[in-house]
Amino acid sequence: MALSLTRIRAVNAVATAGSYAGAARQLGISQPAISQHIKGIEEEFGVRLFQRRNGHFHPTPLCTELCDAAERMVEAENAATRILNRQNTLLDGRISIGLGNSMPGMALIALFNKRYPGISISVETGSFEEITRAVIARRVDIGVLPNVLDDGRFRRELLVRQQVVAIAHPDSELAHLRSLTCQQLMQAPLIFRTKGSSTQRIVDRAFRAAGFEPAPLLSLDTRDGVYEAVANGMGVGFMWREGTGRTGGILRIPVRDMDRLYDEVVFMPQDEDGLLSRAFFATTRAFWAASQLE
Known part of the structure; x- marks a missing residue:
């Protein structure tokens, strides 16, 4: 017996609106879809969710208890959405960086912080192998290392050339x-x-x-x-x-x-993308350009 978040939302919407029509407007779906969700739950679980009085649907005690659980599920979904959206906002997002060397990676992070002061930045340091593994495993969003192979696995941006x-x-x-x-x-x-x-x-x-x-x-x-x-x-x-x-x-x-001379690069998995990573790569290009003027 499947009890999806979509069906739970339909129950909660009917309890709030008092009608299938009001629930349909609230959720932006059709009235028959609302009716199908409610009747499906009642038939599959052998329960009664609503009593109809004076043209309105009133939740049964069991339905009220179910709605309490539904609200907690919606709150959890909203929290999950906020976590995911933190990767795509330049106001209060979060980004994690893996550094093989303190510099010039830390100078790059300082420039990024100056450009986007609202972004929370976490830094992991380690050897070349440790940081490479962290990027591949998505434990960090972006790595900064010298002498990273251009083997197609990563998107790369040149930071500095050094020996x-x-x-x-x-x-x-x-x-x-x-x-x-x-x-x-x-x-x-x-x-x-x-x-x-x-x-x-x-x-x-x-x-x-x-x-x-x-x-x-x-x-x-x-x-x-x-x-x-x-x-x-x-x-x-x-x-x-x-x-x-x-x-x-x-x-x-x-x-x-x-x-x-070896290239020290900023890199991330080829299949990853997002507003924060694009901003970090743009900051890297600006860092490299400024270093060529010195």
Whole structure:
């Protein structure tokens, strides 16, 4: 026995209007459709929903109880609609962003917030693999990562082009050099990221191409951990050049074996679309255009 929300609405409308005609006007459907919904419920469940007195339909006690449940169902439906519509309003919507690097993604979010201050923004951070999985699983609406494959799964918008650099403490023996090679880096204690990091993949590739297999002093699972280890003078680490807004005297030194530029992009599943995502992509285009004027 099916009891759909449409049939429940018909019951509630008749109870409110007192007639099939009034319920039909209220719901914007035909009077025969209202009659069919009411009679269908009464026949299928063997109940009486209304008593007719003086030309009006009066709900039975059972019908009154059913109408109370109907109102709760309608409230739940309206709440669900509001949740879905939050993805399509620039006044008080919500959007979730997955960041692989704090920067330049956070600068982009700041620009988006300036343009649309009413939008609530949640941010998830993680490795390249973690953020990619979050976007695919729709756990976040949009991802911001470098070196995302253009394989047809995602809509993409260019945010910035950047390279991986070495980061060193000012007191490091390598601090006076304007650029480095993998051979020179083999003489320093190295701080690596764990697997799953886009930065580490590029570092590993560069050392292999140069014929080296370094044994790092530390392998850390976050970019902040690498940065803090370098800041404490433990060795030389690696990061994307624009990967953080921190200063603090930590040096960013180009590595000649890692001089290729990679695209950092904003991306989302190809089959997703909405007002908020379009606004975020437009903000990304504005961010890229402004960076070209600097």
